[in-house]
Amino acid sequence: MANHPPTDQTKPKPKHPRSIASTTLRTTQLLLSIIIAVLYGVDLAHASKSNTHAQASWIYAEFVTTVSAITSAAHLILPASHAGWSTLDGVILVLWVAQVGVFGTMYLPVHVAAEDVHFSSSVSRMQAAVWLDMICLGLWVGTTGLGIVRCVRGERRTGRSGDKEGQRVEGDEEQRIDSEKTIDVEGAKRLSLASTIWDRSEKCDAEFKKGCDKEQGN
Numbered sequence: 001m002a003n004h005p006p007t008d009q010t011k012p013k014p015k016h017p018r019s020i021a022s023t024t025l026r027t028t029q030l031l032l033s034i035i036i037a038v039l040y041g042v043d044l045a046h047a048s049k050s051n052t053h054a055q056a057s058w059i060y061a062e063f064v065t066t067v068s069a070i071t072s073a074a075h076l077i078l079p080a081s082h083a084g085w086s087t088l089d090g091v092i093l094v095l096w097v098a099q100v101g102v103f104g105t106m107y108l109p110v111h112v113a114a115e116d117v118h119f120s121s122s123v124s125r126m127q128a129a130v131w132l133d134m135i136c137l138g139l140w141v142g143t144t145g146l147g148i149v150r151c152v153r154g155e156r157r158t159g160r161s162g163d164k165e166g167q168r169v170e171g172d173e174e175q176r177i178d179s180e181k182t183i184d185v186e187g188a189k190r191l192s193l194a195s196t197i198w199d200r201s202e203k204c205d206a207e208f209k210k211g212c213d214k215e216q217g218n
Helices: 017-049 056-077 083-107 123-217
Strands: none
Touching: 017 056, 017 123, 056 083, 056 123, 083 123
């Protein structure tokens, strides 16, 4: 009968729901950042071909999407439990708020005229880009909130471990004091026993001398 090799019964540990949510948010942020960069990059590429001066707002939008894409990719690759990551998320969130404010004012009015915005070649494309900007802004609000919650829970966990360590040290100190008291009590008992033996030996010597004196007197 053939012997079957033992199978490993250990199952992989399932991912925490918060880790799944964070991964999903970061992946969506990365994809949206790339799409938005392409939408704004069309106008920048057209300006470069036509030797037209590039608008600062479009350059700013490309900067925000590039930083967002790099940060999202870094979060997917590297562990992001440090408080510095949450601070970076907050900074990028502010950048997205500014971008939505600038382009939303330009393209979200219902009856926007093409002559009001001279740099872009397509108003409908820019309106779609603004809606994607707002979705990306919401994603960065979510990841910033998750980072803050993670940092707060980490501090609480560190505080609990510190309290447990303090209690353990305090317990060890009490045990040391109790052991010292026990040693002192045993030492006192031994000293008392030695003193009793010494007193009895002196009494025996005195009685022995007294007996010897009587025999010499007789």
